[in-house]
Amino acid sequence: MQMERTATVRATTYDFDAVEQKWQRVWDEQQLYRVYEDPSKPKYYCLEMFPYPSGKLHMGHVRNYSIGDVVARYKRMRGFNVLHPMGWDAFGLPAENAAIQHNIHPSSWTWDNIDYMRQQLKRLGISYDWSREVASCHPDYYRWTQWLFLQFYKAGLVEKKRAPVNWCPKCQTVLANEQVVDGCCERCDTPVTVRDLEQWFFRITRYAERLLSELDELQGWPDKVKIMQRNWIGKSTGVEIQFPIKGMDEALAVFTTRADTIYGATYMVIAPEHPLVPRLIADSPDRAAIERFIEDVRRQGEIARAAEDAEKLGMFTGSYCVNPFTGEEIPIWIGNYVLMGYGTGAIMAVPAHDQRDLDFARRYGLPVRVVIAPPSGDLPDAATLTVAYAEDGTMVNSGPYTGLPNREGLERIADEVERRGIGRRRVQYRLRDWLISRQRYWGCPIPIVYCDHCGTVPVPEEQLPVVLPEDVSFKPTGQSPLVDKPEFVHTTCPQCGGPARRETDTMDTFVDSSWYFLRFCDPHNTGAAFTKDKVDYWMPVDQYIGGVEHAILHLMYARFFQMVLADLGLVTTPRPFERLLTQGMVLKDGAKMSKSKGNTVDPDHIVRTYGADTARLFILFASPPERDLEWSDAGVEGAYRFLNRVWRLVTDLANELGPLPQGPAPAGRDAAAEELRRVVHRTVKKVTQDIEDRFHFNTAIAAVMELVNAFYQYKESATEKDKAVVAEGLEKLVLLLAPFAPHLAEELWHTLGRGESVHLQPWPSYDPAAVESDTVEIVVQVNGRVRDRLWVAREASEAEVREAALALPKVQEHTAGRRLVRVVVVPGRLVNIVVGQ
């Protein structure tokens, strides 16, 4: 009984575990995916975003790497020299949290995770060249991150400046914007405040215009990502105008995109942090109250201040400006809705034509003056207006400009501003410089030394790396252990040899990930970050694949790096990623998988139960890559069943027919064989197009399933099988399957008696003549409704098709006694007969 059952099981399913592990071992021994620069072959660089080693892979990773592996394997079969590397974005805060909470060193936590996740990736059978593996936390890597920092430094692209930053009072540390959730620290939920601190910045704003304009060159990027970057850079053109301050020689500079509304400016608003504030409020009787107000606003923090329902609050400074166009004295207010970080930190308020200004004006009873009339001519009533008129129109109440279309008036006013020397046209970007300082331990040390004599001194290149000391202990406060690690802090000045102090901040981990794709080109170089030859051979990345959550930060920083490195002559190509695919999320029960929701699916469990090929196939089949994917256990079963079906088909036919011929089959011996042959060739065509043109792996797999169904029909019904057609069909089937189910394909390739790896074979070709059949089915419609079908010769003329259609009894029924209006014939597709009453 037991024996029989085992035998039955063996007859219907294959031992995926044995098959997969066997081939993984063989591929590894043969170093099948190892690549070298080979000028004789076209190169293809396929890259998936390297993961943070958080512990174990999640389904999003499995999806990301399955997609990438199809591309890599397909391109390899297409004859490309494919670089497909993997590494670890290994610095970051979770490692420190683990250290604090579980008393594990970030280093051992990270390396343990890497070991585990590498093993998972290998078990999935992803075709990486593992010899190129890098980890950004390894000194061999971060040494070159530091070196690049110094190149940026020399190029004047690094600066240290005071800046308002998010500060968590409980954790005693600065937080990145992305670590602030709803105005609170993501770790301890304490409300975040703003602090002015000396911080290191990359001057990415110098590249704002190029980062923006060169988005147009990125034809292979999704519009969504380009739009997000465009918005993030936030270019706006306007005019900076000086408003003289009454009783001071100083003028208040404002930036406006609506200089045409200057006659409607009835007050000014400056940011609480504005440097002129102390002088402006010096003589105010409310000075103490104003200072209290400013303190309140600052405590609020930038996040809370920018929140949707934030009230617009302000106080009058007691000082006045003169509107240079009207000559009027207008009051200067301090307002929480004006941000120091944008423009000049001061605005001219035009309440009639700006909703924010109108809200503020209504709250504090400030005057409203309409200066733009809508095209309808209905002048808004300044006294009752509740919705500002922000559209274009004709200028009114605007002195000599009255009557002009506002767009024209804007230019003329800008001209006048420049002529009178009270300002100039200006381009303003929302993009801010990239703050790279982090008060954290587990990051790349910033290679800077502070000397009392020489000031800020970069560490000389030959002294790199500045090694992160591992012998440190972690405090529950979260304060970096580097700060009170004397062996690290105390050093000598590289310039004068005197005592000096090391920078204890480390770099934002986005710096590490801004150049890893270059290191993959030359990962073991001990004398340089990379050599230009190798980078020039492999770069740019032909296909980059990852989650859309990196649409702005990582993908913009990487573009910035590549531009700078191209400017410095270190690389040739100015763009890092030629084509970008942003995959959708993996959902369960309609929601993103997360531990807190308890709806995660463990990749290890799936691989153990069904194997890697099943896991990969299901993920690729369930949804096209860009779309979200709904996880389904039943769907996984389906994928598993399909692979077993393929296995049975190939093994059964191989057993039944004995040794099979190789190569193309001539026309089939009978109609059934010929039909099978047609399906085979049609499937090759379809799968090729789906992969090549659209990355629609779900429909490619569906086509292979149809082929397998057709094969079963033939297998079950053909009395005498056409060996040549079957052999050719099985061969192509296995080749088509190779990128999707690499282990099973390899196994079956050998079942078919082939020696070399299936993954070294050329992609199958199809015979265009074999794809076409001699007859085609024509749909026959009457007044757009399908009434019948018709088989005609492929070459049938329009007239023949038309006559045949009109002669059909069912057509006659529906046209009898009615006037024939028109007959539309779409060759090879349909006939539509239009009849009147």
Next chain:
RNA sequence: GCGAGAGUGGCGGAAUUGGCAGACGCGCCAGACUUAGGAUCUGGUGCCCUGCGGCGUGGGGGUUCGAGUCCCCCCUCUCGCACCA
């Protein structure tokens, strides 16, 4: 609010240029094989109707011989941005 994307059977999804809506898979139903079937193979399966046939791609209108696909209006959902002057 602004920007982007999506809405198709019981479910995941397909329909590449305006030309058979629902490929393929899941689920369900039936048959075959079987001591047995939660294995396998085969067939069926959008909805309504006994049938002829009618209806059907979020809703409403339009263009067209013909619309899931193009145009206009509206609704819902997802994502991104959000006082950017």
